[in-house]
Amino acid sequence: MKKVGIVGANGYTGSELVRLLAFHPNIELSFLYSRSNSGIRISDLYPDLATVCEMVLTDKPVEVDILFLCLPHKESQNWLSQNAVGDDVLIIDLGNDFRLNGEFNNRNFIYGLPEINKKNLSGAKSIANPGCFATAIQLALLPLAERGLLNEVYTTGITGSTGAGQSLQATTHFTWRNDNISAYKTLTHQHVDEVLQQLNSFNEKEVSLNFVPWRGDFTRGIFTSSTVKSDLELSDIEQLYREFYEEAPFVKVSEKAIDLKQVVNTNRCVIHIEKNENVVVIHSAIDNLLKGASGQAVQNMNIAMGWEENLGLNLKAVGF
Amino acid sequence: MKKVGIVGANGYTGSELVRLLAFHPNIELSFLYSRSNSGIRISDLYPDLATVCEMVLTDKPVEVDILFLCLPHKESQNWLSQNAVGDDVLIIDLGNDFRLNGEFNNRNFIYGLPEINKKNLSGAKSIANPGCFATAIQLALLPLAERGLLNEVYTTGITGSTGAGQSLQATTHFTWRNDNISAYKTLTHQHVDEVLQQLNSFNEKEVSLNFVPWRGDFTRGIFTSSTVKSDLELSDIEQLYREFYEEAPFVKVSEKAIDLKQVVNTNRCVIHIEKNENVVVIHSAIDNLLKGASGQAVQNMNIAMGWEENLGLNLKAVGF
Amino acid sequence: MKKVGIVGANGYTGSELVRLLAFHPNIELSFLYSRSNSGIRISDLYPDLATVCEMVLTDKPVEVDILFLCLPHKESQNWLSQNAVGDDVLIIDLGNDFRLNGEFNNRNFIYGLPEINKKNLSGAKSIANPGCFATAIQLALLPLAERGLLNEVYTTGITGSTGAGQSLQATTHFTWRNDNISAYKTLTHQHVDEVLQQLNSFNEKEVSLNFVPWRGDFTRGIFTSSTVKSDLELSDIEQLYREFYEEAPFVKVSEKAIDLKQVVNTNRCVIHIEKNENVVVIHSAIDNLLKGASGQAVQNMNIAMGWEENLGLNLKAVGF
Amino acid sequence: MKKVGIVGANGYTGSELVRLLAFHPNIELSFLYSRSNSGIRISDLYPDLATVCEMVLTDKPVEVDILFLCLPHKESQNWLSQNAVGDDVLIIDLGNDFRLNGEFNNRNFIYGLPEINKKNLSGAKSIANPGCFATAIQLALLPLAERGLLNEVYTTGITGSTGAGQSLQATTHFTWRNDNISAYKTLTHQHVDEVLQQLNSFNEKEVSLNFVPWRGDFTRGIFTSSTVKSDLELSDIEQLYREFYEEAPFVKVSEKAIDLKQVVNTNRCVIHIEKNENVVVIHSAIDNLLKGASGQAVQNMNIAMGWEENLGLNLKAVGF
Structure with missing residues (x-):
């Protein structure tokens, strides 16, 4: 079980990641970071998560294997500048900070569109999730x-x-x-x-x-x-x-x-x-929140970690 | 042509009154009052009013024959306390300040449900429009x-x-x-x-x-x-x-x-x-904004003024 | 008061014409034609018309001054071939039978986009209403x-x-x-x-x-x-x-x-x-049913008859 | 892997069962029965099922372990009268044929509301799924x-x-x-x-x-x-x-x-x-199609088969 942290878990894409990862077989959620909603239960913000994930939002990140950044534009850089993240941590940024220029600190963010970049994403440690x-x-x-x-x-x-x-x-x-x-x-x-x-x-x-x-x-x-x-x-x-x-x-x-x-x-x-x-x-x-954001982020995680590409992504369509 | 003022014209019921009264044959709009949006054109707030009513919201009321109050609850009393309104002005309050207790200053607000109060509303000078x-x-x-x-x-x-x-x-x-x-x-x-x-x-x-x-x-x-x-x-x-x-x-x-x-x-x-x-x-x-608010207010005005009850209220249903 | 007939009054554009014309000051509805719904009250098909128009649909047209055709494509030609219409009757066709080729019988249908054709529409007897x-x-x-x-x-x-x-x-x-x-x-x-x-x-x-x-x-x-x-x-x-x-x-x-x-x-x-x-x-x-169909048809009627262009068309926007 | 058949797979509840069961770990779909749409691919009726389930609807049922009936009211009885089903097959009826009176042939349908009937449902062979x-x-x-x-x-x-x-x-x-x-x-x-x-x-x-x-x-x-x-x-x-x-x-x-x-x-x-x-x-x-129909049917299947109650039912909420 890999440990996962989500920064900006209180937003739409962050909470959608929680919805996905709560049922993902290979990971466990270690922390849900939010400065503005620290101390609040995620299921109080998003009651559909009641019984699914009852974690409390925190502003104290802990060590994880995989880190998702779900922050407003330009905030990912700030957060990474202010919080130490080990070199071996897989970072997947859902914002647009590293899509056009992937160089940041010692990391080189790969553009995370698996349909063109699957090889580069395999084993990657830094992924810029597309818009x-x-x-x-x-x-x-x-x-x-x-x-x-x-x-x-x-x-x-x-x-x-x-x-x-x-x-x-x-x-x-x-x-x-x-x-x-x-x-x-x-x-x-x-x-x-x-x-x-x-x-x-x-x-x-x-x-x-x-x-x-x-x-x-x-x-x-x-x-x-x-x-x-x-x-x-x-x-x-x-x-x-x-x-x-x-x-x-x-x-x-x-x-x-x-x-x-x-x-x-x-x-x-x-x-x-x-x-x-x-x-x-x-x-x-x-779906803008899934293939357009959080779903693609999980897909990228699966590829980077060498797992099956659709792990945790066999989602029931709303259909109607 | 009777002169009409609308207090709180920037809100939903106020703007709906403008939509109705812009085409009413017996009245002319004298002022649209709004403290927070004073100086702004009503059609900039509600672009569907472009070409229909291009009046600028004001915080300076002028003399009118008929006054509609479209204010948040308790604000009608405040407004009437702070602004002199002649005794012969018909006041129709769309808030709930005078529905349960119609006595205020020297006025006695009649409950404006025409289906039970038509006689009392005829010639009335103070009307509390129902919720x-x-x-x-x-x-x-x-x-x-x-x-x-x-x-x-x-x-x-x-x-x-x-x-x-x-x-x-x-x-x-x-x-x-x-x-x-x-x-x-x-x-x-x-x-x-x-x-x-x-x-x-x-x-x-x-x-x-x-x-x-x-x-x-x-x-x-x-x-x-x-x-x-x-x-x-x-x-x-x-x-x-x-x-x-x-x-x-x-x-x-x-x-x-x-x-x-x-x-x-x-x-x-x-x-x-x-x-x-x-x-x-x-x-x-x-329709909560019409029979439930601004439409009924116009109906009450028509009755109070001795005009045909449906004047300006032959509205095309949206139908679909 | 000019007499008006609507052919295909049971459809969306036909019923929308009824909604408009019921309140038009210069016309009276003489018949609402429908073969399939003959004998049925229009307000039973469209209950929003209750109290507004309670006419019964008929398959027996009578003489009118103005005729609106609200029929499926190609049906206007058929209807005009099967029903005699006097030369002095204004025909406004809301279908697409005469938009590309306006010649039919002895009539020459003018393309009814008032913004480019107002002069030609004035006094016209045959109008092809745009799509x-x-x-x-x-x-x-x-x-x-x-x-x-x-x-x-x-x-x-x-x-x-x-x-x-x-x-x-x-x-x-x-x-x-x-x-x-x-x-x-x-x-x-x-x-x-x-x-x-x-x-x-x-x-x-x-x-x-x-x-x-x-x-x-x-x-x-x-x-x-x-x-x-x-x-x-x-x-x-x-x-x-x-x-x-x-x-x-x-x-x-x-x-x-x-x-x-x-x-x-x-x-x-x-x-x-x-x-x-x-x-x-x-x-x-x-609005596809108004400027895109029935409203524009009334506008064309007004122009053709020499009335004010916006007669019966001062409609309250839904706004919200 | 238990074999499953769905009768009436072309309807809403039937197709929703397909959406659920396509990802259920303990079962495999053996047939999707539909008389009216026999020969048609289910994913042609419900394109969201493309790549998820590409089975062709059939009017020839085969032997299965579990049978879901998703038929209009009264049709479940008819179908069971016309098609032989082994006594050891678990039948779950999503219609209302057996809710008020569970006796049929040699079967006694248990009312499938797990929150009151979990014990009786465990090991059951005949379940009437609630409305x-x-x-x-x-x-x-x-x-x-x-x-x-x-x-x-x-x-x-x-x-x-x-x-x-x-x-x-x-x-x-x-x-x-x-x-x-x-x-x-x-x-x-x-x-x-x-x-x-x-x-x-x-x-x-x-x-x-x-x-x-x-x-x-x-x-x-x-x-x-x-x-x-x-x-x-x-x-x-x-x-x-x-x-x-x-x-x-x-x-x-x-x-x-x-x-x-x-x-x-x-x-x-x-x-x-x-x-x-x-x-x-x-x-x-x-959700009327899930807890109100197909989801509850899967829940009942899980209980009847002695599996975990939420198997295949950890569904991502639409949330927004």
């Missing part, structure tokens, strides 16, 4: 990028309210958000750079990504549609995707139309491709 | 109370998120409230006293009301089911209700099952009665 | 098209469930659709031709439109984001839009971010423009 | 019934759309149901008899149950509030509940307010008790 939109968009585009087939990409994506975190904001007020759709960070979302860094590492031609993110009136999930130009036949593109994801247990290239709820409460990504004349549209869907 | 749950429950029970047929009442009611106001709270966070149901103020909701005061003024026997309010995962509307005992035939009860509401343009006693959306975005109340053995269940539905 | 997505997308693009500034357009749009009509389908089952997002008719939506016909009548260069429609988990409304390239300054583009819509009472070019609920239950369209480098994104929102 | 509302209401009332403290009960319960099954109906149309609340089967719901049979087997005085079921605008879950009279102190009642459920791993008596989403996608039931004067309100919440 939620970045995961959904990359999984939709990587097979084309690998072949150098990407040029200009037009993507619209919609995200659930959990993507905005637990803070109370005008745009997370139920009265405002229910039955509502809106755009935000048009063309300037912070995940664009993250996506381009990966795509451009594959694709010879420089890729441009015009990304319009929308806020959706649901809590969990991301659905994206990316439009690109290609002269390949649809069947060839599909074949290319199937081959690319042959060894990816959580990615499914579907010949049929997909919808968001196929993946809600799972670590899966579903992809569907359509084509009309020379225009290709690739749809992808993930 | 939202109080309206839905009373309209469901008054015909029985008038005949002295009520004894013990068991009511469950569910309300939309607008009932909780615009402040950001854990229970109005979209992530929490979406697809969620919960109870609050079980047996102790502040509207119970208001309901009992009216029911007991009719009913000889003292009525008891066991009221369980629920929070619903929608924004607008109240649906209630009240269970009572009665030996009357269902058809007699229905007849009694139809007679009671014969002259009430906004109350419809339906022989068919009702649902909440029949009344959303209207000033209407629909009622449906069912019976099994000696147990009677009366269902009622209203 | 819902077609309205939202055109209003977002027309000011650029008029200046010949459009080239390739990438649009994603999301529509409420009322867009799918009242038939029971797998994709309108609540259990499936709640909290769900999905794409349909990718790149092949029937409104693309309708949009291009108008855009290309303005724009010198041939416009291409890559349109990805999504199904949303709400009932009313359309939100679209269109991405195009332009070297103009954002302020110049905004100016261009404001000028284009100067005389359009229902279109608002907003400097601030927009959201869908700003227009739900109104006949309005709101537009917001953003720009990053040479990429421009234009967002637009309408 | 969803019946589970939620009984768990809320049994500790009082056991002490003979129940007399008259007033219960309101709200259920998600999955409770209505997968057939397309007016009341499961998204356009109708979204943001809507309605009552159905007022005082006459079929689960009332089932509840009373159990309560009256405990409670000396005859219990009466006035039950008003509501349809909610969400897919999963049941929330109930039951009002009763009692002279006991609240703390004594809570103590009584805690003792009653001491050995029940899936029932949590909460000192804090509960909400529906605490249990969605889990097999848990949460209960919260409030009291004012001599009036007691007991709230309970379950």
Whole structure:
């Protein structure tokens, strides 16, 4: 049993990690760190955890084998600067501090998208877990990028309210958000750079990504549609995707139309491709808190530790 | 054209009054008062009001013929103590300051439920607008109370998120409230006293009301089911209700099952009665912001001013 | 008072017309035609219409001054072939039978987008009411098209469930659709031709439109984001839009971010423009049943009859 | 590994069983029976099952150790009459054919509410799985019934759309149901008899149950509030509940307010008790498809087979 600590366990991705790790067979939770909620039982913050995990949040971390950082952006660096962590501890950062530049202290954070980095992640000690939109968009585009087939990409994506975190904001007020759709960070979302860094590492031609993110009136999930130009036949593109994801247990290239709820409460990504004349549209869907955050973090832990990739991740879809 | 001022125009019921009064043929808006948002355009707070009403909120009230108070509880008294209002100004208070005790300064606030008080409201200068749950429950029970047929009442009611106001709270966070149901103020909701005061003024026997309010995962509307005992035939009860509401343009006693959306975005109340053995269940539905607040306030204004009761209240239901 | 008949009054757009016309000051409803529901009271199909309109659906049309056709695609032609309609009767077709080719019998249907066709619509006897997505997308693009500034357009749009009509389908089952997002008719939506016909009548260069429609988990409304390239300054583009819509009472070019609920239950369209480098994104929102169908039909009627454009269309937004 | 067959695997409860059993360590699925969808892959009906279970539905059952019947009411009897099932096969019926009268052929169906029948269920060969509302209401009332403290009960319960099954109906149309609340089967719901049979087997005085079921605008879950009279102190009642459920791993008596989403996608039931004067309100919440159907069926299987009660039921709550 490996010892695990979660820093920022009081947030959405932190508590989702608790939900996952409470039933993971190879680990035991050693501490749940939160400065603001220290002394409070995690199940008092998230009552669905009652009987599942009754640990008390602490601001005193102890020694562990694996450390998850679930902190607001830029806070991971601060925390690591202020808290000593042994060199042999596996650190998985769910924030965006180390995604674009993985060098920090003596560590070199590997970008934790297992579908492209599984080899590097095996045995890794430092992992930068990808962003939620970045995961959904990359999984939709990587097979084309690998072949150098990407040029200009037009993507619209919609995200659930959990993507905005637990803070109370005008745009997370139920009265405002229910039955509502809106755009935000048009063309300037912070995940664009993250996506381009990966795509451009594959694709010879420089890729441009015009990304319009929308806020959706649901809590969990991301659905994206990316439009690109290609002269390949649809069947060839599909074949290319199937081959690319042959060894990816959580990615499914579907010949049929997909919808968001196929993946809600799972670590899966579903992809569907359509084509009309020379225009290709690739749809992808993930659960932003799972494949887009905490689920992928567990997947990365499994790979880094040499465990089965889907350990603790055989999650029942919400389905309905 | 009568001049109207709205105090607390920045809140939900205040802005809903603006939506209604902007199209009312007999009035003109003179000022929208808000201390906290003074200087801000109402359409910047509520962009659906763009082109409909572009007035700037002010903390300097001017003389008007009609004054609506849309303030948090206890604030109406404070405001009236601090601001001089002429004796001939019609004041309609949407808070609960004057519902249980209508005496204030030299004014005597009439309880503004037109279905029982239309005569007193005609020509009135001071009106205490009923609470939202109080309206839905009373309209469901008054015909029985008038005949002295009520004894013990068991009511469950569910309300939309607008009932909780615009402040950001854990229970109005979209992530929490979406697809969620919960109870609050079980047996102790502040509207119970208001309901009992009216029911007991009719009913000889003292009525008891066991009221369980629920929070619903929608924004607008109240649906209630009240269970009572009665030996009357269902058809007699229905007849009694139809007679009671014969002259009430906004109350419809339906022989068919009702649902909440029949009344959303209207000033209407629909009622449906069912019976099994000696147990009677009366269902009622209203829009909490309209018949439960601002719509009823306009209805009261119309009656008080001697105008047609439904002036400015022929609202298109949302329907779907 | 002009006499009005509605054919297909039992459907969503037909019943929405009833909701609007019941309160329109210049008309009276003469008949509500439905073959399948003949003999049934409209308020039994749509109980929100109780007390508002209690007419019985009929399959025997009578003489009227104005006729609305709210029929499934291709059914308008059939109906007009089988039922004699006087030459002086104003016909407004809400289907898509006459949008691409307006010639039928001796009539020439004018494309009923008032923002570009107001002059032609004035006094018209035959009007083809635009499609819902077609309205939202055109209003977002027309000011650029008029200046010949459009080239390739990438649009994603999301529509409420009322867009799918009242038939029971797998994709309108609540259990499936709640909290769900999905794409349909990718790149092949029937409104693309309708949009291009108008855009290309303005724009010198041939416009291409890559349109990805999504199904949303709400009932009313359309939100679209269109991405195009332009070297103009954002302020110049905004100016261009404001000028284009100067005389359009229902279109608002907003400097601030927009959201869908700003227009739900109104006949309005709101537009917001953003720009990053040479990429421009234009967002637009309408209520698909109002500005996207029945509301625009009433607007067209008003213009054709020489009445005020917004008669009967001063609708209270749902707001929340 | 025990062999399992599911009859009616194409429905909601059947497919939910597949979701659960696909990851259950002690069983393997031998057949998924469906007459109407024979030959179709289950993952084509429920795409969330892709990669999880790709079995093809069949109308040819084979020999198994455990048989789940997920059929419409009265169909379980028919199926068992037409298909031979060995005496040593464990049959768990999720319909209501054997709940009120467990005698059928040579079998005697045990009522499968583990919280009262665990001993009888251990080693049982025939189990009648309780109804969803019946589970939620009984768990809320049994500790009082056991002490003979129940007399008259007033219960309101709200259920998600999955409770209505997968057939397309007016009341499961998204356009109708979204943001809507309605009552159905007022005082006459079929689960009332089932509840009373159990309560009256405990409670000396005859219990009466006035039950008003509501349809909610969400897919999963049941929330109930039951009002009763009692002279006991609240703390004594809570103590009584805690003792009653001491050995029940899936029932949590909460000192804090509960909400529906605490249990969605889990097999848990949460209960919260409030009291004012001599009036007691007991709230309970379950996931109607899990503790209210398929989850409880797996729990019953575990108990009957002598396995750990929570095997395969450590489900991640949806949480948000």
